Amino acid sequence: MSLSEELLATGRRLLINNYNRSPVVMARGEGCVLWDTDGRRYLDMTAGIAVCVLGHGHAGLARAIGEQAARLTHTSNLYYIETQIRLAEALSKRAFAGKAFFCNSGAEANEAALKLARRYQIVVRNQPDRTEFVACDNSFHGRTFGALSVTGQAKYRQGFGPLVPGVRFMPFADLPAAGVAIGDKTCAVIIEPIQAEGGINLPPPGYLHDLRRLCAERGALLILDEIQTGVGRTGSFYAFEKEGTTPDIVTLAKGLAGGVPMGAMLATDEVARAFEPGTHASTFGGNPLASAAAVYLQNALDELGLLRNCEEMGAYLHAALEGVVARRRPAVQATRGRGLLQGLVLQGEAGPVIARARERGLLVSAAGGNVVRFAPALIIGKSEIDEAVGVLDTILAEVS
Ligand SMILES: Cc1ncc(COP(=O)(O)O)c(C=O)c1O
Structure with missing residues (x-):
């Protein structure tokens, strides 16, 4: 054997x-x-x-992880963390300036985004009826209950109901359908700029731009799930950079720390106000080790x-x-x-x-x-x- x-x-x-x-x-x-x-x-x-x-076995990344592991692996978010702050700073220089929350996976990043959007509408904007999410058929946003509830593929949802209520699905890349789906109860629209797990589906030029405008007109937030398309995968740091638009919230994971588990949710300063101390947290989120790997990766993207x-x-x-x-x-x-x-x-x-x-x-x-x-x-x-x-x-x- x-x-x-x-x-x-x-x-x-x-x-x-x-x-x-x-x-x-x-x-x-x-x-x-x-x-x-x-x-x-x-x-x-x-x-x-x-x-x-x-790639695998990258010497510089391995060295950065090793050095950080020896210096300080974990402290919790009871304190500020140097590498986490450096990472937030590096990300703020990309095409989305705002505030960051770090976690450990894509599903967690989307959970944070959905929770932040709800709290923004309910607490900051005082719109308690704006609780619905609009998502796309054929989408993939992760496997936790919230992320699964906005995932528009029956094969992932089967046998797990009841899921989080108040989610409306619309066809991907169909602006008239978005016009029908997004209304005065919509908290946020969550969408991948390119549907990845769903079959590498690209929207026509202008769609995301128009969807963004529609959201703004109707008082709904736009969450872009860049978990698979972000961190340079499509040739720009975020896929949305080629669409001439920016979201209210963007989520990242996968490539963010080059293979060390890490997720991130970034929100505009305005929307980020909805999270106050105690409203959301993660023990490991943005810990010194994962953040050091991600800081190394940010530099390597540019230097290489x-x-x-x-x-x-x-x-x-x-x-x-x-x-x-x-x-x-x-x-x-x-x-x-x-x-x-x-x-x-x-x-x-x-x-x-x-x-x-x-x-x-x-x-x-x-x-x-x-x-x-x-x-x-x-x-x-x-x-x-x-x-x-x-x-x-x-x-x-x-x-x-
Ligand atoms: C677009 C998108 N969102 C969310 C996720 C979930 O990420 P994770 O598996 O890290 O929870 C994935 C994973 O494939 C994804 O492609």
């Missing part, structure tokens, strides 16, 4: 079976490559589901020119995937995405293609049922993209 087989047997016995896991045990990584516990190599086009912005690399490599990957579409129609129908969040739309289910790719040492993931998602590290280069697209093209030639 190999080490991987041994570990898989123990894992299957002792871990709750809530993940659709591939039968692989990862051991270590370097850049865009992972090795399993039997020494097999995998080219990683998932980056831990859009998390490992700097990763936003530019993301745009260039994203365009290169998109063009390569267009080639696959042209060669492998009708099995492959289209490619869509922005920056290094790209999807290949298949005629059938993505699962079998992804499993075959993994057997050949290529890691990609599914978005929606029929989309193969590419969300590699932002440090990726052309040779890795060529290798990944080559493997996938061969598999698609076999299945089509």
